[in-house]
Amino acid sequence: MTPNQLRATYIKFFVDRGHVEIPSASLVPENDPTTLFTSSGMQPLVPYLLGQSHPSGKKLVDSQKSFRSQDIEEVGDNRHTTFFEMLGNWSLGEYFKKEQLAWFFEFLTKEIRLDPNRLFVTVFAGNPAVPRDIDSVGIWKSLFSSANIQAKDVEDAENKGMQGGRIFYYGEKKNWWSRSGVPSAMPAGEPGGPDSEIFYDFGAELQLHETSQFAHQDCHVNCDCGRFMEIGNSVFMQYQKQADGSFKELPQKNVDFGGGFERILAAMDNTLDVFTTDLFRPILTTIEEISHISYDGKHKRNFRIIADHVRASVMLAADGVVPSNKEQGYVLRRLIRRAVRFGKLLGIQIPFILEVAQSVIDQYKEIYSDVGENSAAILSTLQEEEQKFGKTITKGLKEIEKVPTLNGEIAFTLYETYGFPFELTEEIARERGQQVEYGTFRKAFEKHQELSRTTSKGMFKGGLADHSEIVTKYHTATHLLHAALREVLGKHVTQQGSNLTAERLRFDFSHPQPLTEDQKKKVESIINEKIADALPVTPQFMKKDEALAQGALAFFQEKYGDTVSVYTIGHDPEKDWYSKELCGGPHVKNTQDIGKMKITKEESIGSGKRRIYLQLA
Numbered sequence: 123m124t125p126n127q128l129r130a131t132y133i134k135f136f137v138d139r140g141h142v143e144i145p146s147a148s149l150v151p152e153n154d155p156t157t158l159f160t161s162s163g164m165q166p167l168v169p170y171l172l173g174q175s176h177p178s179g180k181k182l183v184d185s186q187k188s189f190r191s192q193d194i195e196e197v198g199d200n201r202h203t204t205f206f207e208m209l210g211n212w213s214l215g216e217y218f219k220k221e222q223l224a225w226f227f228e229f230l231t232k233e234i235r236l237d238p239n240r241l242f243v244t245v246f247a248g249n250p251a252v253p254r255d256i257d258s259v260g261i262w263k264s265l266f267s268s269a270n271i272q273a274k275d276v277e278d279a280e281n282k283g284m285q286g287g288r289i290f291y292y293g294e295k296k297n298w299w300s301r302s303g304v305p306s307a308m309p310a311g312e313p314g315g316p317d318s319e320i321f322y323d324f325g326a327e328l329q330l331h332e333t334s335q336f337a338h339q340d341c342h343v344n345c346d347c348g349r350f351m352e353i354g355n356s357v358f359m360q361y362q363k364q365a366d367g368s369f370k371e372l373p374q375k376n377v378d379f380g381g382g383f384e385r386i387l388a389a390m391d392n393t394l395d396v397f398t399t400d401l402f403r404p405i406l407t408t409i410e411e412i413s414h415i416s417y418d419g420k421h422k423r424n425f426r427i428i429a430d431h432v433r434a435s436v437m438l439a440a441d442g443v444v445p446s447n448k449e450q451g452y453v454l455r456r457l458i459r460r461a462v463r464f465g466k467l468l469g470i471q472i473p474f475i476l477e478v479a480q481s482v483i484d485q486y487k488e489i490y491s492d493v494g495e496n497s498a499a500i501l502s503t504l505q506e507e508e509q510k511f512g513k514t515i516t517k518g519l520k521e522i523e524k525v526p527t528l529n530g531e532i533a534f535t536l537y538e539t540y541g542f543p544f545e546l547t548e549e550i551a552r553e554r555g556q557q558v559e560y561g562t563f564r565k566a567f568e569k570h571q572e573l574s575r576t577t578s579k580g581m582f583k584g585g586l587a588d589h590s591e592i593v594t595k596y597h598t599a600t601h602l603l604h605a606a607l608r609e610v611l612g613k614h615v616t617q618q619g620s621n622l623t624a625e626r627l628r629f630d631f632s633h634p635q636p637l638t639e640d641q642k643k644k645v646e647s648i649i650n651e652k653i654a655d656a657l658p659v660t661p662q663f664m665k666k667d668e669a670l671a672q673g674a675l676a677f678f679q680e681k682y683g684d685t686v687s688v689y690t691i692g693h694d695p696e697k698d699w700y701s702k703e704l705c706g707g708p709h710v711k712n713t714q715d716i717g718k719m720k721i722t723k724e725e726s727i728g729s730g731k732r733r734i735y736l737q738l739a
């Protein structure tokens with residue numbers, strides 16, 4: 123089965139069971155200031171898990187593009203990637219544990235024919251607030267028994283090992299899922315719940331070989347040795363954290379299932395290495411051709427990092443990210459530059475990112491329309507960054523000439539600022555008869571890593587409070603702004619992107635020249651008039667064609683399914699309205715809830731695009 127067939131088989135399996143396929147959301151979340159990237163399938167669906175109705179119904183299936191920047195340093199082993207696809211099926215208060223576990227078991231064992239003897243599962247052991255998940259244990263026992271396997275449930279595998287068990291109880295750290303982790307780390311308003319994970323066993327024989335990395339390890343399904351790989355996670359999303367720290371049942375019991383597409387492929391091939399699946403093979407072959415080195419040698423780590431980083435860069439660029447020194451752009455810059463550096467370790471001296479990127483595009487263009495349609499722009503974005511990095515390295519070499527004595531700390535500065543690999547600085551230093559100490563470099567590196575982890579955690583702590591209050595106001599103001607810009611500047615103005623934080627709204631739009639003072643005043647006063655008019659904001663579901671025929675604006679049209687959610691601002695959503703847009707919300711109920719707005723800045727972001735900032739006055 124090819125990767126594309128696996129994706130299609132999963133979607134069809136759930137469509138046949140009453141689910142509606144929804145398109146993948148962008149890797150850059152819309153109007154969510156709490157996180158830089160879409161890092162799981164549930165993230166774009168949070169409002170619907172909390173109770174808002176979804177235009178496509180209560181049973182959904184998708185393959186969601188996901189990106190986890192915190193895993194950047196882990197890439198290089200057999201299974202970590204920064205970009206991945208998460209296969210997802212969703213019950214928004216329709217079905218629950220019985221159907222979910224049975225369907226996924228059927229999918230794995232009947233549809234893609236994994237050997238049930240190689241499957242092991244975990245369930246939530248319970249905590250003072252939420253009981254142990256004995257329902258799932260019962261369901262698993264009968265599912266395994268249908269495959270002639272007597273599944274024993276065992277406690278404390280972390281300390282006591284497998285004990286011949288097939289179902290394992292784990293606590294909050296392993297079997298509770300929310301975007302922010304364990305219950306105590308969740309901000310008020312955040313949904314979460316106990317989960318049940320499925321692991322694929324690559325074989326006890328791995329531990330028998332003296333030379334194997336797994337030899338004599340006392341492992342259990344959830345340890346990190348690599349013999350077991352998690353391939354799917356059914357989250358029973360039924361709780362919401364309250365401001366006083368307690369947990370309340372959500373109005374509906376949801377299922378949030380996420381399956382690692384790349385990992386299921388690896389399990390199907392019975393290979394421990396996700397990079398040798400058909401998904402990565404063509405990418406590795408391209409790198410082999412450029413470097414004249416084989417993947418199966420001692421350079422696996424370098425190959426994996428290049429393949430992962432170029433793949434992720436293509437997908438981020440396809441969703442409009444441009445390399446820069448801030449936010450998403452910084453991450454993209456880092457990925458491209460790391461790929462170039464690891465290319466150097468393979469001895470590649472010529473520009474090579476373009477060729478590798480082309481093989482990634484070939485792999486994904488049929489599946490994600492953004493990749494195919496934007497391929498020229500993606501390639502030139504990556505190529506430009508590779509060239510810029512080349513210039514930076516030349517500059518870095520000049521800087522090195524000026525440093526009288528190189529040491530570990532300077533090596534780290536060179537690494538951070540110019541992207542110099544430690545080995546390169548070491549080599550220069552050697553030429554001068556100097557020595558750089560790896561220990562000091564490593565220390566500075568780890569300090570920096572810790573700092574960036576804390577920063578990304580801090581980023582998340584913004585939490586849903588922002589979502590529900592001020593960001594919602596700014597979101598509705600964005601719709602008024604969009605309509606006002608089109609009224610004042612003309613109908614050529616279309617939204618190119620937006621970003622909301624608790625401090626301000628930022629909006630990108632197409633327009634060839636700076637706004638005059640007079641135009642800015644007009645836009646601002648129209649927005650404030652509409653706010654003062656106390657216009658109702660009305661959500662409706664309708665067919666996409668009908669919405670477009672009514673004049674609704676659609677930002678990223680191809681992202682919407684057949685039935686769409688539309689927000690109209692005006693006294694009458696049919697006859698007397700000012701703004702109508704395809705949008706998932708959330709919004710204030712009435713424009714008067716926004717408060718007075720003012721424009722604080724307007725600037726060019728290149729090639730016929732402008733960026734404008736507004737905040738509450």
Ligand code: SER
Binds near residue numbers: 163164
């Ligand atoms: N939200 C869960 C995860 O990301 C399952 O989709 O693993």
